[in-house]
Amino acid sequence: MASFKILLVEDDLNLGQILNEYLTVKGYETKLCRDGDEGVKAFKREAFDLCLFDVMLPKKDGFSMAKEIRREDKVTPIIFLTAKSMKEDTIEGFKIGGDDYITKPFSMEELLLRIQAILRRTAEKNPQISDQKIFEFGSFKFDYDKQILSRPGSEEVRLTSKESELLRLLCLHVNQPLDRSTALKIIWRDDSYFNARSMDVYIAKLRKMLKDDESVQIITIHGSGFKLITEGQIA
Amino acid sequence: MASFKILLVEDDLNLGQILNEYLTVKGYETKLCRDGDEGVKAFKREAFDLCLFDVMLPKKDGFSMAKEIRREDKVTPIIFLTAKSMKEDTIEGFKIGGDDYITKPFSMEELLLRIQAILRRTAEKNPQISDQKIFEFGSFKFDYDKQILSRPGSEEVRLTSKESELLRLLCLHVNQPLDRSTALKIIWRDDSYFNARSMDVYIAKLRKMLKDDESVQIITIHGSGFKLITEGQIA
DNA sequence: AAAGGCTGGTTAAATCATGTTAATTTTTGT
DNA sequence: ACAAAAATTAACATGATTTAACCAGCCTTT
Numbered sequence: 001m002a003s004f005k006i007l008l009v010e011d012d013l014n015l016g017q018i019l020n021e022y023l024t025v026k027g028y029e030t031k032l033c034r035d036g037d038e039g040v041k042a043f044k045r046e047a048f049d050l051c052l053f054d055v056m057l058p059k060k061d062g063f064s065m066a067k068e069i070r071r072e073d074k075v076t077p078i079i080f081l082t083a084k085s086m087k088e089d090t091i092e093g094f095k096i097g098g099d100d101y102i103t104k105p106f107s108m109e110e111l112l113l114r115i116q117a118i119l120r121r122t123a124e125k126n127p128q129i130s131d132q133k134i135f136e137f138g139s140f141k142f143d144y145d146k147q148i149l150s151r152p153g154s155e156e157v158r159l160t161s162k163e164s165e166l167l168r169l170l171c172l173h174v175n176q177p178l179d180r181s182t183a184l185k186i187i188w189r190d191d192s193y194f195n196a197r198s199m200d201v202y203i204a205k206l207r208k209m210l211k212d213d214e215s216v217q218i219i220t221i222h223g224s225g226f227k228l229i230t231e232g233q234i235a
Numbered sequence: 236m237a238s239f240k241i242l243l244v245e246d247d248l249n250l251g252q253i254l255n256e257y258l259t260v261k262g263y264e265t266k267l268c269r270d271g272d273e274g275v276k277a278f279k280r281e282a283f284d285l286c287l288f289d290v291m292l293p294k295k296d297g298f299s300m301a302k303e304i305r306r307e308d309k310v311t312p313i314i315f316l317t318a319k320s321m322k323e324d325t326i327e328g329f330k331i332g333g334d335d336y337i338t339k340p341f342s343m344e345e346l347l348l349r350i351q352a353i354l355r356r357t358a359e360k361n362p363q364i365s366d367q368k369i370f371e372f373g374s375f376k377f378d379y380d381k382q383i384l385s386r387p388g389s390e391e392v393r394l395t396s397k398e399s400e401l402l403r404l405l406c407l408h409v410n411q412p413l414d415r416s417t418a419l420k421i422i423w424r425d426d427s428y429f430n431a432r433s434m435d436v437y438i439a440k441l442r443k444m445l446k447d448d449e450s451v452q453i454i455t456i457h458g459s460g461f462k463l464i465t466e467g468q469i470a
Numbered sequence: 471a472a473a474g475g476c477t478g479g480t481t482a483a484a485t486c487a488t489g490t491t492a493a494t495t496t497t498t499g500t
Numbered sequence: 501a502c503a504a505a506a507a508t509t510a511a512c513a514t515g516a517t518t519t520a521a522c523c524a525g526c527c528t529t530t
Binding site: 063066067070071074075078175217219220221222223224227229 | 238255256259260262264380381382395396397
């Protein structure tokens with residue numbers, strides 16, 4: 001993963017600016033939203049590694065955002081920025097919840113430490129970040145780095161980078177569903193109408209390349225995604 | 236199973252909010268209802284893995300809800316939230332009944348531990364969660380992963396994902412009834428009028444596919460559900 | 471057993487998601 | 501700046517799922 005991407009939702013223009021710049025300087029990619037609705041919308045479109053939500057927000061407060069996001073995504077860590085006046089028990093709940101909170105006013109340094117700690121913790125168990133380079137399935141061998149798909153008895157096929165990205169994701173999920181939106185957010189960085197159509201085009205291309213081996217197929221799971229199925233083991 | 240779904244019934248707005256948010260953040264899907272009637276209605280419409288009922292509730296108290304639910308469903312675990320003043324023996328009864336109770340005030344952490352313990356216990360013996368992929372009945376072979384129904388001497392039939400889901404459920408219950416509402420809640424996530432009509436359409440499609448082998452049939456159990464019957468064993 | 475209500479069966483139409491191919495735009499390599 | 505490759509957009513085709521409309525059968529009531 002190139003660099004971590006943080007979704008920052010803060011309505012105070014001033015604080016928002018400062019946080020944004022600070023995190024950018026520290027090497028994080030950030031997206032700043034001003035209210036809860038915007039924030040949730042951004043989360044659904046793009047892939048983030050961490051969320052930083054002010055609790056008091058116009059349109060939709062930080063906790064409601066978390067609730068909405070957790071319906072689809074159980075893992076992305078969320079840090080809440082809370083005012084001191086907040087009731088202890090509410091806060092306690094979230095503290096234990098694997099997510100974190102930080103009370104205003106806070107030092108940038110403290111925030112950064114927490115962010116780093118959480119990212120370190122979650123990065124360890126994130127299966128998405130796999131560095132597997134070579135995949136074998138059915139009679140195929142796919143070299144992700146070299147972007148080559150080969151099969152005994154046939155010519156090697158050189159893949160484009162988008163083709164490779166998509167095939168790699170499918171391979172990482174062999175015999176289990178790959179969610180459309182997940183794939184779009186990972187490969188295209190953005191789940192939008194046109195990117196989705198683009199992905200369909202690539203699925204068609206991959207199917208064409210795989211058609212010679214019947215034991216390997218990309219099946220569609222209507223309304224949800226795709227699945228690369230194969231009998232043989234994967235290496 | 237993607238994630239566990241909890242039905243939470245609590246009339247205290249504040250506590251309800253907190254519990255709801257806490258559980259959501261902990262990765263559970265939740266539905267919050269404010270009174271007993273609402274709660275029972277929700278349970279009949281949607282599928283839940285666990286119930287969390289306040290005992291003192293408007294419209295219908297927690298114990299009455301449990302009684303009503305147990306008429307149709309004997310397994311879904313129920314945890315009661317009781318005030319300290321509650322008589323010990325009342326509580327004892329429910330405790331022995333396989334369900335659990337927790338006395339207010341309680342810590343979120345304790346509640347979570349109990350929830351996890353119960354879900355772990357019940358998940359083990361839940362037949363719904365079966366990972367069987369290939370089913371054979373009559374002269375048919377059905378591959379759920381590949382979404383293919385085949386029969387010696389005939390062309391393979393490619394199923395759509397909804398068709399596969401439904402056929403799989405029927406297979407998991409061969410020669411025993413599959414409840415309409417159960418199937419709807421599992422496949423469509425929601426037992427509603429239109430989904431029920433949709434399911435009937437799919438039953439018709441499946442019957443058409445199975446019609447060549449007389450030894451296999453989907454029979455209707457009026458007012459309750461369907462049953463896939465077959466003489467041969469299932470593999 | 472006839473009537474009426476309710477549940478399920480069947481088919482077709484409407485809607486929405488995905489598949490396919492080609493045209494267009496963008497990027498890359500030279 | 502040009503040609504070639506890659507990626508996106510467009511346009512159209514197909515397919516899956518839901519909704520609708522209507523029919524048939526079961527079950528209850530009388």
